[in-house]
Amino acid sequence: MVVSGMALLSSYVMWPYCLRRCTYCNFNKYIPGENNDLTMTECLQRETDTLLQLSQVSCITSVFFGGGTPSLAPASTVAAVLQTVSSRAHLSGEAEVTLEVNPTPAGKSRLADYRRAGVNRFSIGVQSLQDEDLKTLGRDHSSRQALQTVEEARRLCPGRVSLDVMFGRPGQSAASWERELRELLRVCDDHVSLYQLTVERGTQLFKQVQRGEVAVPAEDAIAEMYRCARRTLRQHGFLQYEVSNFARNKAVSHHNTSYWKGRQYIGVGPGAHGRFAPLGEGGVVREARTQTLEPDVWMREVQQRGHGTRRRIQLGRRELLEEVLVMGMRMTGGINHKHWAMFSPRLGLREAFGSSSEVQELLQDGRLILDDRGLRCSWDGLVVLDSMLPALLVELERQIGQRLPRDPHAGQTE
Secondary structure (H helix, E strand, C coil), X not given: CECCCCCEEEEEEEECECCCXXXXXXXXXXXXXXXXXXXXXXXXXXXXXXXXXXXXXCEEEEEEEEECCHHHCCHHHHHHHHHHHHHHCEEEEEEEXXXXXXXXXXXXXXXXHHHHHCCCEEEEEEXXXXXXXXXXXXXXXXXXXHHHXXXXXXXXXXXXXXXXXXXXXXXXXXXXXXXXXXXXXXXXXXXXXXXXXXCCCCCHHHHHHHCCXXXXXXXXXXXXXXXXXXXXXXHCCCEEEECCEEECCXXXXXXXXXXXXXXXXXXXXXXXXXXXXXXXXXXXXXXXXXXXXXXXXXXXXXXXXXXXXXXXXXXXXXXXXXXXXXXXXXXXXXXXHHHHHXXXXXXXXXXXXXXXXXXXXXXXXXXXXXXXXXXXXXCCHHHHHHHHHHXXXXXXXXXXXXXXXXXXXXXXXX
């Protein structure tokens, strides 16, 4: 997909270190053997500078510090990275700057420093209000400490605090989940993210389940928990705007929305992912970029050549439209015709999906809606989005093959 120019971009910054690994986690994270804060900070700054030069962006709309556990990073690291961003592009006072927080006493104690460093939104990894569940998950905080962290975050950033909560936990029932949700709603701010616990191969939790030491709820019980959460949050004024995300008072995550709308972003730090066209080196095609995973190796690469990009794949028309479809359908508003036309001017939504018998069946069942607004899931359809995507992707590929000329940029890898 050829990109004619770029003005706006968002940035994801990865802090890869954790003090311990949660039982369910298979993310890219490392327990530091020594204090690398200074070197890591310098490398995050240098890679930010390099990638912003490559993108030739004029304005950064959001910055998201994720991990790992970014609330282990010194506030000076956050300030330094934001300063580097500001030196290369316009970072307005309205730009959303989010930092993920592990709600330990240490995490809570740093919130004010992060606020002074430029963070204006906190995402708190509460995960559960049940202390026994937190122990099972390998979390290093209690429910009381999480609530205290939420209170402090709300004091510092009123209206701009998000809570991450997990359902489908071992031993959890729909009734206990509903009680927990109501307790959460008494203390939360204006944004909630709900995630189903996934038992990933290779994790400690996977081994515990395999050995029969813990049992996760059945699929139908987990589905009921999700339906219960949607219902309860709606009753308390939260609008669902994406599969896992709920907001009131228009407190949506602008950074994550940029992903779901297929906008371009740079990924900085070990294992980070990005999507942008490297205009600074003459590139005109959007690339999927992945940075080197292991922090020590990544730092050496950044010191040697300014970035730790390990893999670059040029996104052809089909790959880009697949991403726009999969990400866009996660939003309750789906994909409107104008937005789709930005990526596919010669193949509209009706042409792409209107003639498939399988898609027609989804439309007639009321799980999918294709009308003058665009393509989206119904309220009930959003629950089964994953089961509908294969039919949409197969039809998209078929229509691209039939109606559009061959794409010379498809899938080129460096």
